[in-house]
Amino acid sequence: MNSNISHDDVVARLDQAVSLVLQYTPEPFAEESIRDLVCGMRPTIAPDLADSDLEELLLTLINRHRVEVEVGTVLRTDDYEPWLVNAKQSIDWSRWLAYKTYLAGSSGMGLKVLDRLDESTDAILDLAGDPTREGSWARRGLVLGDVQSGKTATYLGLLNKAIDCGYRIVIVLAGNTESLRQQTQERVDSGIIGRDSSTLLQRPGVKVQSRHIGVGTVNPDLPPAFGMTTVTKDFTRSSDEGTNFGVRAAENSPWVFVLKKNRSVLGALLSWLNKQVGPDLGHDSDMRVHAPR
Numbered sequence: 001m002n003s004n005i006s007h008d009d010v011v012a013r014l015d016q017a018v019s020l021v022l023q024y025t026p027e028p029f030a031e032e033s034i035r036d037l038v039c040g041m042r043p044t045i046a047p048d049l050a051d052s053d054l055e056e057l058l059l060t061l062i063n064r065h066r067v068e069v070e071v072g073t074v075l076r077t078d079d080y081e082p083w084l085v086n087a088k089q090s091i092d093w094s095r096w097l098a099y100k101t102y103l104a105g106s107s108g109m110g111l112k113v114l115d116r117l118d119e120s121t122d123a124i125l126d127l128a129g130d131p132t133r134e135g136s137w138a139r140r141g142l143v144l145g146d147v148q149s150g151k152t153a154t155y156l157g158l159l160n161k162a163i164d165c166g167y168r169i170v171i172v173l174a175g176n177t178e179s180l181r182q183q184t185q186e187r188v189d190s191g192i193i194g195r196d197s198s199t200l201l202q203r204p205g206v207k208v209q210s211r212h213i214g215v216g217t218v219n220p221d222l223p224p225a226f227g228m229t230t231v232t233k234d235f236t237r238s239s240d241e242g243t244n245f246g247v248r249a250a251e252n253s254p255w256v257f258v259l260k261k262n263r264s265v266l267g268a269l270l271s272w273l274n275k276q277v278g279p280d281l282g283h284d285s286d287m288r289v290h291a292p293r
Contacts, residue, residue, distance in 0.1 A: 190214030197230035
């Protein structure tokens with residue numbers, strides 16, 4: 001490696017060269033084709049690049065450019081009714097657009113990948129059902145993927161779209177441990193709520209400011225999302241007993257929970273939800289998403 005060229009510059013050059021070729025290559029981009037392209041350019045552009053650095057760059061490029069996605073299998077119930085195509089033009093997609101812009105800036109996700117994410121989340125949202133529809137129903141789905149394959153972007157993108165079209169209560173079940181829950185809460189803070197919940201911990205004599213992050217920096221004027229959990233605190237019985245407010249039909253803001261799969265936590269949530277049932281609630285649609293570990 002030329003001693004006058006820094007390590008970061010070498011990585012950037014290889015990144016730029018591969019991205020330029022992919023820009024003019026017909027899709028889809030399979031993971032193996034991206035890997036072959038990087039390895040083919042390595043001897044010329046970055047012959048001394050360490051294998052570990054090469055793998056890290058590969059993950060970045062695959063996450064940014066890979067748009068070849070297997071089509072999932074769908075089993076539709078008799079009560080399924082397509083609705084999104086007719087409703088799409090009348091929906092304010094402000095949260096989805098903020099998240100899409102955030103993804104493009106924070107991860108460098110390419111336009112083709114974002115377009116494919118848009119298409120796949122539309123398909124899932126249509127299957128989930130129209131939140132303005134009367135009555136109750138249940139839908140179940142599963143997202144599978146390797147490391148850096150877009151699982152987090154998929155479920156956060158879906159949730160932002162669900163909120164845009166009227167889903168009011170979002171429950172993310174984030175594993176059995178507090179560390180997994182905290183990790184997922186951080187992603188939800190950035191991708192949905194737009195505020196750093198770790199700054200919301202009240203300390204005696206200290207005024208805490210809510211710091212905008214993620215989608216909150218893209219669009220600070222997004223309607224508020226009520227985060228019912230924080231990086232430092234799950235939803236517990238004391239959270240339920242200390243909460244003297246609830247969902248009202250006149251409010252359009254979502255209520256977002258990031259919870260452990262724990263009996264006492266889920267019991268506290270059930271107690272809170274039971275208090276929300278009444279004439280002022282309006283539609284009681286919700287969306288439950290199991291966050292990938």
